[in-house]
Amino acid sequence: MIKENVQKILQEIPEDVLLVAAVKSRSTYEIKEVVDAGVKIIGENYLQETEKLFPCIERIVKWHYIGSIQKNKIKKIVKIFDMIETVDSVDVLREIDKRAKNAGKIMPVLIEVNSGKEEQKSGVYPEQVKQLLDAAAPFKNVLIQGLMTMGPFMADPEKLRPYFKLTKEIFDRLKTRETENVQMKYLSMGMSDSYKIAIQERANFVRIGKLIFWPRHYR
Ligand SMILES: *Cc1c(COP(=O)(O)O)cnc(C)c1O
Secondary structure (H helix, E strand, O other): OHHHHHHHHHHHOOOOOEEEEEOOOOOHHHHHHHHHOOOOEEEEOOHHHHHHHHHHHHHHOEEEEOOOOOHHHHHHHHHHOOEEEEEOOHHHHHHHHHHHHHOOOOEEEEEEEOOOOOOOOOOEOHHHHHHHHHHOOOOOOEEEEEEEEOOOOOOOHHHHHHHHHHHHHHHHHHHOOOEOOEEEEEEEEOOOOOHHHHHHOOOOEEEEOHHHHOHHHOO
């Protein structure tokens, strides 16, 4: 079933959109099936889980960190992951820069935008993204490659469209002020329920979990 689900999704999404398989809490066996089915990017929320998984899969795929960031885990996150999608503060950027420098690596990241301005959620408020990019100028071992957003929970995914639009607007505005370590290339929006709308609004990463693993959710 996993294989069929992945293949359906891969056929459905445009060529320039990349599927990030959100695999949190799945078994190694299931995740290997996802990789065998042709997924090129694994999105993980948990470092510990990734450390268990990594030896089985290694660098056949790219690894994206999509979980919330604890500062004391950044050293290991920087080592394993190819991209961190959930950066939302100068402190975190500074720590990533430091750890990446020690590891001799330039760390690709996305800035997470709290597009619904929800107090309890992570991410930078829309009007503060530019400020964060300005503050990132000295961090030469960080490469900011775009934006990520979740948007508020909505039973009707169509209601997420304004939040995707807003994030795309910020993305486009920032494109005009690219610097050496800011290159707006990726827009990560949309999950199982909302990826079609996100793609219409020009996402080029979609992060999909339950649609891959949960057959009865496939429409
Ligand atoms: C779990 C998760 C997803 C995938 O959500 P589904 O509804 O399972 O498709 C996407 N992004 C993040 C950050 C997640 O934690």
